[in-house]
Structures are given as structure tokens and as C-alpha cells.
Amino acid sequence: MNTHWVSCGCKYYWSTWPRWPAASDGRGVEKLNPGSMSEKLTEAGMDAWQALLHAHHQITRTLDSELRASHELSFAEYDVLLRLARATGRTLTMTELAKRIMISPSGLTRVVDGLEEKGLVDRKRDPDDARVVMAALTAIGREKVRRAAQTHLRGIREHFTGRLTEAQLRSVASALQVITGPHVPH
8 A cells, every 4th residue: 555645626635545557676675557647736737637626516505505595495306307398208217317417316315305395396216117216397397497497507607607708618628528428418
């Protein structure tokens, strides 16, 4: 085991985790193998990483606060309602819904439980396969997500897209799509 500094978001901590593949220099001192990842990020790499983390955290926290204040919905609840609103028949299996949102499966269960209590979502068994649980947007849920979308889109414009030029937006999208691949709406 080696000790080294590891970046975990905004903070660094001293780690005793095993490092990347290493080779001995013949004196018992381990060095990184040529061609493997380097220990440190470049300054540009660290700046980009930190900017991504901070921007994501700041914007999603702000959008969450606005949705809660205006519509009594969390960002995660809004995401679930939006995915259901866009789905064929406004219904998805819980498995498919879990693939489309950005929270854990257990987190999804808790969110859908809350939405069901509010009357925004119905959960039912698939008539063709009782092992499959479906989540369906109710009429109340549809109206709620329609109103919340106005707040959400205004927030995206105010806190993200409106602060960047069209060229910067294209650059951000292009750079991130190198990692994620092109966005496929779902």
C-alpha cells in the first residue's frame, strides 16, 4: 500500500489505498508504470474538475430550493415526474425509471413513495407480469409538473444558460459529451 493525496470533490485527503499499477525501480521504490495515469492532475485538469463539481452542486442546490419554495417538490421529485410525463402513456416500470433518473434505486423508491402519498404518482403491478411494478403519473401529477417546469426552466436560464454565451454553451456540451456521449432524450 502507498499513501498519497486523493481529490474527492473539493477536498483532499491522505489515502492509504493502493495506487495505480506501479513498478519497482530496483531499490524497492515504487514508480508509476510508463503509460499509466499520473499521480497529479494538471492545473487545467484540476480547475476543470473543480469547476464541474462546484457548478453542478451550486446549480442543482439552487434549482432544488426554488422548486421546494414554489411547488413543494424536490429536484429529485421533479425529475421523476418529468420522466413519467415524457414516457409513453405517462407510465414506466420502476426499473426503467431508475435507469432514467440520477438517484439510487433505494432513493427512487423513497421519492416515489412520497409522490404517491401526495397523489402525484400511482404505483401498480404490470397486468402481464406481477413481478413488475409500474409508476404512472396522475392527472394531479401532470398539472404539478407542468407548473413546476416553468420554474425549473426559468432557473436553468437564470443560473446556467443565461450566464454563458452560445459559443460557451456549445463548448461545454461538446466537452462533456466526449465523456458521456451525445445526449439521448428519455
